[in-house]
Amino acid sequence: MHRGTLCLTFDFDAISLWISRNMITPTPVSRGEFGAFAIPRLLNLLETRGISSTWFIPGHTIETYPSLCREVVAAGHEVALHGYAHENAGTLSEAEERDMFRRAYDLIGELTGAPPRGNRTPAWDLTAHTLAILEELQVDYDSSLMSTDYTPFYARTGDEIPGDGPTRFGRATNLVEIPVSWSLDDYPHFEYLRGVLPGFRAVEDVYHNWLLDLQYMVRDFDRGVAVVTFHPQAIGRGHRLIGLEEWLDAVGEFPLTYARLDAVARGFRSGEALGMYDPPQGSHR
Template sequence: MSRHLVCLTFDFDTTSLFTASGLTSPSALSRGEFGALASRRILDLLHRYGLRATWFVPGHTIMSFPREFTAVVEAGHEIANHGFTHRSMAQLGRDEQEQELLDANALIRQHTGADPVGFRAPGWELAEQTVPLLIEHGFQYDSSMMASDHQPYFARVGDHVDPRGIRFGTPSPLVEVPVSWSLDDFPVFEFWPTDGGVIPGLRSTAEVEANWFDDFEYLRRSVPWGVLVLTLHPFVIGRGHRMLMLERLIVRLLNAGAVFTPIHEAVREWQGDQR
């Protein structure tokens, strides 16, 4: 029987994305603060359609916006680890990475009563030590890599990079639930000056909606079982015209047979098929 899953995932970064980038002016922080306001809109939308999502939450957000975080927890959504300070794991040493994981886990456990089973690296940047650390600390899945589109796979450890080629390591027990920049709201919508230029963003919602729906349509036509992961940021997707787009997309996907589920349930379903 065909079954095609969609995971709505929300990187609830709020101000942590800006502080980790060294942007601490009132104007910069206000952009992240809007994500706290927008989280309520998103929760209302998900409630109206009876959908459960996965929220990747940095410890920084839990500390800064406890009321908004508690609302997500009380709405019954999956809470997953997104580090503590939103710093790139690729720029941290092993001990610093571990501390990011453990500090965020402790806060999530304090508010939910359980350790998270999933992780997403800030900026999707993993380091060589990250996967072994996730395994060591009991995580079941990561959602930061892009070696597939519709099928989860087991993350490898021990890859050796050489200018003449890569010697691939061995699969680990950690399930990788793949993502894509083309299914992320930040690059298409968010205006972002950088040292190397400007990410213009501000794309038409109609264009983005069409792209995202077509990715699901390709999934539906191509495989009997698969999962499409959308990566959304409340301070980005929460603007009015984008919220209308998100609702239209949800309706179209439901009418096309999509089954919405948090990532941890998609992982459990995939693992069952592997037996």
């Protein structure tokens, strides 16, 4: 029985992540390089398991590691937008943001032979203009917001949030939002960043939490969609990869299928009811 969908997504930030943090001395750059070094082991794992996934790749990574990015495409994975140099929201004017999107959009088109269908903003932070720019580019979906957990929806833009009154919601866009969460992201759990992230969580803690999220989804939601986010420079370490393999073994016991986000967005757009709350009788003890 197909009860839900699991989407594995990979943010191949490489060096661009460290550019966005103004950390371009040799050692942080080398942390980004490790992400590139770990690509073959990730592609091998996905191929062995027969999993199609979605890769959000900044334009900077496409230009710095063109052959690795071609390998991702050749292996059947989707490539979608993730900024040019992992730009932080709010550091660009509207015109600069539009130019940045156009540059990244063209690089993906050249890499894959087709325009990108989706976007994930770096650090999951949007500006007031981001969704309108994505609509102009006729992108199908975004995967950066957190309003739901298992339920895609049409993203909204133009909210007004006065401090002294209720929020006035803006209009629904034509963009399918496929929701994410920091808790379902490898980076904050595993990676150490002095003074910012403690990292180094035990793999069994993290993967156990993720298994419970999936267990809850298949129990209480009909056709839920779960999105897990990986960063090659974080997940590529040995203990985390062995943990990932064991997690995938456990996930195999659930009635889930794997899908790329472009396929999820296409299904939602065609009217599929995804992520409907449908708890069995007596599921709450």
